[in-house]
Amino acid sequence: MVTLIQRILRGNPTLFFVYVILFVFFVFAASTAPQFRTVYNISNLLRQAVAFGIVGIGQTIVILSGGIDLSVGSLISLAACLTSGIMIGNPTLVFPIVFLVLGIGVLVGLTNGTLVAYLRVPPFIATLAMSAILQGSVLLYTKKPVGGVTRGFMFFANGQLGAIPFAFVFWVILLSFFLFLLRRTGLGLHVYAIGGNQEIARLSGIRVSVAKVAVYVISGFMAALTGLFLASRLGIGDPLMGQGFELESITAVLIGGTSLAGGKGGIEGTIAGVLIIALINNILNLLGVSGFWQWIIKGIVVIVVVAAYKVKE
Amino acid sequence: MKRVLVVLCVGLLFWIVLAGVALAQGWVKFLDSDKMLVDTSMYAKTPPWKIGFSNASISNSWRVFFARHVEYEASKHPEIAEFYVTDAQDNPTKQLADVEDLLAKGIDLLIISPATEAALNPAVEKAMEKGVPVVVVDRKVTTDAYVTFVESSNYQMGKIMAEWLAEKLGGKGNIVMLSGIAGAGPAEDRLKGAMDALKNYPGIKVLEQQYCEWSPVLGKQVMATLIQKYPQIDGVWADSALQGSGAIEALQEAGKPIPPVTGEDMNRYLKMWKEMGFEGVAVSFPTWQGQVAVQKAIDILNGIAVPRYVDCPRVIITKENLDKFVRMDLPDEFFMDSRLPEEWLPKR
Amino acid sequence: MLVALFVVAGIVSPIFYRPQNIFNVLQQASALGVVSVGQTLVILSGGIDLSIASIMATSCVFAAALMAGKNSMVIPITLFCLAIGALAGFLNGIITTRRNAPPFIVTLGTALIFQGIRFVYTKGAPFGSIPSWLRFLGRGGIGFVPASVIIFLFLALVMEAILQRSAYGRKIYAVGDNKVAALYSGINVPNIILSVYALSGIFAAFGGLVLAGYLGFGDNWAGKGYELDAIAAVVVGGTSLAGGEGGMGGTVVGVLLITILSNIVLLAGLPYQFQQIVKGLVVAAAVIFYSFVKVSGERR
Numbered sequence: 035m036v037t038l039i040q041r042i043l044r045g046n047p048t049l050f051f052v053y054v055i056l057f058v059f060f061v062f063a064a065s066t067a068p069q070f071r072t073v074y075n076i077s078n079l080l081r082q083a084v085a086f087g088i089v090g091i092g093q094t095i096v097i098l099s100g101g102i103d104l105s106v107g108s109l110i111s112l113a114a115c116l117t118s119g120i121m122i123g124n125p126t127l128v129f130p131i132v133f134l135v136l137g138i139g140v141l142v143g144l145t146n147g148t149l150v151a152y153l154r155v156p157p158f159i160a161t162l163a164m165s166a167i168l169q170g171s172v173l174l175y176t177k178k179p180v181g182g183v184t185r186g187f188m189f190f191a192n193g194q195l196g197a198i199p200f201a202f203v204f205w206v207i208l209l210s211f212f213l214f215l216l217r218r219t220g221l222g223l224h225v226y227a228i229g230g231n232q233e234i235a236r237l238s239g240i241r242v243s244v245a246k247v248a249v250y251v252i253s254g255f256m257a258a259l260t261g262l263f264l265a266s267r268l269g270i271g272d273p274l275m276g277q278g279f280e281l282e283s284i285t286a287v288l289i290g291g292t293s294l295a296g297g298k299g300g301i302e303g304t305i306a307g308v309l310i311i312a313l314i315n316n317i318l319n320l321l322g323v324s325g326f327w328q329w330i331i332k333g334i335v336v337i338v339v340v341a342a343y344k345v346k347e
Numbered sequence: 348m349k350r351v352l353v354v355l356c357v358g359l360l361f362w363i364v365l366a367g368v369a370l371a372q373g374w375v376k377f378l379d380s381d382k383m384l385v386d387t388s389m390y391a392k393t394p395p396w397k398i399g400f401s402n403a404s405i406s407n408s409w410r411v412f413f414a415r416h417v418e419y420e421a422s423k424h425p426e427i428a429e430f431y432v433t434d435a436q437d438n439p440t441k442q443l444a445d446v447e448d449l450l451a452k453g454i455d456l457l458i459i460s461p462a463t464e465a466a467l468n469p470a471v472e473k474a475m476e477k478g479v480p481v482v483v484v485d486r487k488v489t490t491d492a493y494v495t496f497v498e499s500s501n502y503q504m505g506k507i508m509a510e511w512l513a514e515k516l517g518g519k520g521n522i523v524m525l526s527g528i529a530g531a532g533p534a535e536d537r538l539k540g541a542m543d544a545l546k547n548y549p550g551i552k553v554l555e556q557q558y559c560e561w562s563p564v565l566g567k568q569v570m571a572t573l574i575q576k577y578p579q580i581d582g583v584w585a586d587s588a589l590q591g592s593g594a595i596e597a598l599q600e601a602g603k604p605i606p607p608v609t610g611e612d613m614n615r616y617l618k619m620w621k622e623m624g625f626e627g628v629a630v631s632f633p634t635w636q637g638q639v640a641v642q643k644a645i646d647i648l649n650g651i652a653v654p655r656y657v658d659c660p661r662v663i664i665t666k667e668n669l670d671k672f673v674r675m676d677l678p679d680e681f682f683m684d685s686r687l688p689e690e691w692l693p694k695r
Numbered sequence: 696m697l698v699a700l701f702v703v704a705g706i707v708s709p710i711f712y713r714p715q716n717i718f719n720v721l722q723q724a725s726a727l728g729v730v731s732v733g734q735t736l737v738i739l740s741g742g743i744d745l746s747i748a749s750i751m752a753t754s755c756v757f758a759a760a761l762m763a764g765k766n767s768m769v770i771p772i773t774l775f776c777l778a779i780g781a782l783a784g785f786l787n788g789i790i791t792t793r794r795n796a797p798p799f800i801v802t803l804g805t806a807l808i809f810q811g812i813r814f815v816y817t818k819g820a821p822f823g824s825i826p827s828w829l830r831f832l833g834r835g836g837i838g839f840v841p842a843s844v845i846i847f848l849f850l851a852l853v854m855e856a857i858l859q860r861s862a863y864g865r866k867i868y869a870v871g872d873n874k875v876a877a878l879y880s881g882i883n884v885p886n887i888i889l890s891v892y893a894l895s896g897i898f899a900a901f902g903g904l905v906l907a908g909y910l911g912f913g914d915n916w917a918g919k920g921y922e923l924d925a926i927a928a929v930v931v932g933g934t935s936l937a938g939g940e941g942g943m944g945g946t947v948v949g950v951l952l953i954t955i956l957s958n959i960v961l962l963a964g965l966p967y968q969f970q971q972i973v974k975g976l977v978v979a980a981a982v983i984f985y986s987f988v989k990v991s992g993e994r995r
Contacts, residue, residue: 069451078447085440154986155979156936159927163975170971177530179465179489192469268439268466270489273530275439275466281803288800315441319448325405325434326814333807340801341794407915411819529967558967563914564906568723572961575716576708596911600834601715615912678822679912693818 048291048299051343052306059313067320073197075316081191081199083312085260085267086279086286087305088205091212092256093283094304098216099249100229100296101150101157106257106283108168109142110276113261115172118181118271125184136258142168143254147247165280172273179272183265191267201263213301225249229296286311289339310339384652385494390480391650392455395428398644399449401470403462403486404437407561408613408680409634411693413485416637417458419691424645439466446470450477456644458482460637464532465489480647484640486532494647497640499633499659505537505586507663508609509544511628512551512582515607519550520581523573525590527561533632534558537586554580559590563615566593574601583608588616588629595619612664615679617672629664629672631684638686696981697948700955708962714839716958722834724954725843726751726905727924728947732850733898734925735946736891739858741871741938742791742798744892747899747925749806750783751918753813754903759823759913760816766826773829776900783809784896788889798892806922813915821913833908843905848947850898855943867891871938928953931981933989952981 063070070076089106096103113135120134121127142164149160193200216222224245227235236242260279265271290307292299314335318328398421405411414432421430431449435442439462449457450473457474459481461467468490471481481493488496512522524541527534538556545551554577559565566589574580574597583598585591588610595616598605605625610616612631620627636659643653662684664672672683681692704711711717730747737744754776761775762768787805791798813821825833835842858864869877870887878884906917926936932949934941956977960970
């Protein structure tokens with residue numbers, strides 16, 4: 035494990051830098067706010083990071099392929115509302131609903147992918163339009179927080195395995211799976227190739243359109259999973275709860291050193307990006323910075339972080 | 348025989364448990380009733396206190412006034428040694444994290460103004476489980492795990508506005524309804540209150556109901572289009588003065604006589620009302636709910652019983668008492684049903 | 696496309712053709728139009744600007760506060776607001792070029808910073824008022840043509856002329872088409888990029904003033920959502936997000952299309968949810984239409 039990390043870092047200066055920044059933030063937090071060091075706080079921090087972590091994985095893969103997915107926010111709202119709205123505390127419905135919701139995520143991803151890959155709609159617009167359609171749909175379904183999940187289902191997001199949140203373990207498993215997918219399988223290599231240069235990828239025999247659809251399907255699936263996670267964490271679905279997730283997840287991905295042009299970066303960086311954002315929020319809270327100044331400081335920090343590593347062309 | 352007895356006993360036990368659950372639930376409902384006082388002696392604590400205030404956001408002027416009231420009241424009590432404020436920036440997931448951060452600081456009491464209704468249940472449940480009493484203010488949570496809920500009913504607000512409008516029109520006429528954000532609790536509650544009120548006025552015809560996202564720009568744009576669409580608009584129900592003031596501008600620019608328009612205690616609306624002299628009513632959504640929440644928090648930590656539910660009475664501003672509230676010298680986005688002393692107003 | 700929409704609009708509701716309704720639509724299109732002109736420049740150069748909405752609101756709030764209803768202050772404070780916009784754009788440009796940072800994040804960060812600045816300045820409750828001259832800009836008209844739309848079309852025309860006829864304009868296309876090639880052909884790429892962000896900031900600030908005039912007071916969130924609307928308008932107008940392809944003519948069409956769409960879903964009396972769905976569908980359909988036209992054009 036350690037040697038793997040070392041190898042990754044040596045081969046990738048940007049990634050190394052992202053982790054240095056994460057480390058600096060961590061040390062800063064630990065030295066300025068005494069409450070930060072408590073096990074309780076750290077365990078919370080990890081749990082807070084998971085929601086962005088899940089959707090961030092999907093977003094990373096889309097961005098690696100040279101795309102972008104702005105529909106994840108509305109999809110999260112829809113998934114969470116359907117989950118709690120249909121479940122209404124009935125334990126026998128948990129598994130059917132999980133399949134239904136993830137199925138909807140896949141369907142949305144399939145549509146996004148088709149629009150982008152086959153109908154040549156720029157991903158920014160295709161997913162923005164999808165976002166409006168999904169937000170309209172979720173408001174058709176409900177205008178108020180709806181239903182409720184079962185106690186057992188709440189374990190998904192709130193359960194503990196000793197001192198470690200269950201959700202965090204789940205996230206680590208997901209991460210390992212997708213790290214493997216990106217680094218060791220054909221699809222992963224194709225995603226990087228397409229993001230690097232679509233024409234060359236096509237000429238070297240990669241089925242670009244199929245891979246692109248797959249990428250959006252993964253993103254839709256992960257957004258639906260995030261919706262399930264949030265319904266579990268909050269106990270209820272709210273039609274506006276996914277707002278802002280699209281931009282924040284993209285921010286996390288880009289802070290993690292993945293290039294918006296595609297082809298460069300990876301999930302390893304996004305992990306750090308997600309943790310950096312969670313840390314910023316956590317530190318600003320622990321230091322008691324007032325709301326208006328939080329915006330300014332967050333804006334400056336985000337800019338400084340992305341400006342700090344110079345990507346060579 | 349023995350087997351039958353066992354089955355009977357198990358059956359009986361089952362029924363007893365079931366009855367117990369039913370009773371317990373009935374009792375919880377009893378606890379929920381408005382007049383019920385909650386015994387808070389177990390939360391009594393000798394000062395100094397650490398109080399945490401988890402605010403949904405200060406991203407608009409109503410919320411700024413609201414937060415000011417909280418801080419103003421907190422400043423008056425030297426028993427509060429530490430008063431921590433977090434800002435969720437309108438994001439329920441961040442707010443959940445905020446509450447956890449506050450609990451990590453070891454607060455004695457939590458005041459929370461939820462970013463969305465119902466989504467902060469786990470946050471307040473967690474606090475109560477840790478023995479930290481919770482005061483919920485402004486928007487509700489659907490769990491029972493809190494000590495007191497301080498609000499000013501949005502449902503009533505929308506209802507009063509609609510009743511005034513219907514009465515003003517003599518129970519007959521065409522109105523348009525302009526709501527806030529689709530899916531946002533306060534907007535939906537105000538709309539529901541208004542719809543319920545209008546059931547009693549069959550002569551009032553709702554031409555159209557639209558959402559304007561609490562934006563004066565959208566309020567004006569939507570109204571300008573609706574004026575083209577409907578030759579006769581006898582009244583406008585707007586759930587807030589934000590889109591309401593925009594709608595008034597649109598009506599004025601269309602060169603039409605301005606029909607009755609509802610609004611709230613935002614100075615922009617009051618100033619327009621005073622200057623243009625149309626028929627108006629302002630129903631406040633009191634910004635001083637925040638102040639009341641802190642007062643109840645102090646009571647709880649002193650072990651004084653508090654009501655389970657507090658409805659802050661809204662002020663209804665009519666032609667008669669308009670002059671008492673409107674202040675031409677103060678900024679447009681000030682809320683005039685305020686209990687802040689002059690030096691606490693968010694003025695430069 | 697626009698003609699088709701005009702016909703469809705008329706079928707949906709004959710009210711659409713009323714002069715007063717056309718006036719309203721044009722007026723509502725203007726602020727979005729002005730900021731879309733800036734956004735077009737940025738996108739043509741291969742970038743993206745998400746700080747537009749924040750700059751608009753900041754400019755609107757500062758205009759109300761500093762003009763305080765006095766016509767004599769309109770010109771100096773307008774210049775001041777444009778300077779704020781230029782500063783924000785400069786910040787975007789300098790970090791994007793000097794540090795090679797992704798504009799998506801940089802402009803998002805700038806948006807947060809300027810949002811914070813206007814709230815700190817007004818303590819969250821905007822004050823002051825908009826003088827009558829600026830109000831004329833936002834809501835006045837010459838006959839049946841709104842003053843603001845004249846300015847929007849004028850700006851679009853001037854920028855189109857610059858894009859097509861001047862060396863500077865050709866350099867913007869060259870940078871957006873291929874940065875490395877542009878660099879080798881002797882173009883000062885960083886300066887070109889810096890200039891388009893600065894221009895976009897200025898246009899955004901001006902758009903904020905148009906909106907301030909339309910609205911009549913300083914609102915903390917004037918222009919909310921305009922950054923994404925502007926991008927949608929530019930792309931619907933046929934400009935490629937990859938840069939180097941497109942122009943102002945398409946953007947004008949895109950802006951009108953998005954505004955008319957908002958107008959007809961209201962005239963049709965669609966509930967809010969269906970408005971969202973229809974807007975999403977039409978925008979997607981418009982872009983699909985363009986991509987097919989382009990493909991068949993290339994084949995010919």
